[in-house]
Amino acid sequence: MRTPIFKRRTLEGNRLEKIYRFKNGWGALVYRDPWSDGGIEGWWTLQVIKFYGGGSLDWEVSFAHPESSGSRPGRGYLTDNEVDAILGKIEKTGE
Numbered sequence: 001m002r003t004p005i006f007k008r009r010t011l012e013g014n015r016l017e018k019i020y021r022f023k024n025g026w027g028a029l030v031y032r033d034p035w036s037d038g039g040i041e042g043w044w045t046l047q048v049i050k051f052y053g054g055g056s057l058d059w060e061v062s063f064a065h066p067e068s069s070g071s072r073p074g075r076g077y078l079t080d081n082e083v084d085a086i087l088g089k090i091e092k093t094g095e
Contacts, residue, residue: 001084006056022091037076045074
């Protein structure tokens, strides 16, 4: 699994978030919480993000990337291996 640039627990410890950033300016927000698709069972949800600045929080959710979830808030019910495979595709965007 790739190493996130930022990892935190939010919502009083109920949500675990990881942010990934790649050299091509794309990245992903990967999270699980009791309200996300499969989060209560331990599955991950992934949203494709696009960075617009140099900071680890200078990004916005993008629905324009081929790996995005379309109009849904994120792709849920993902295993660690599935997340890693999607991250690999995001990282290779533009090559």
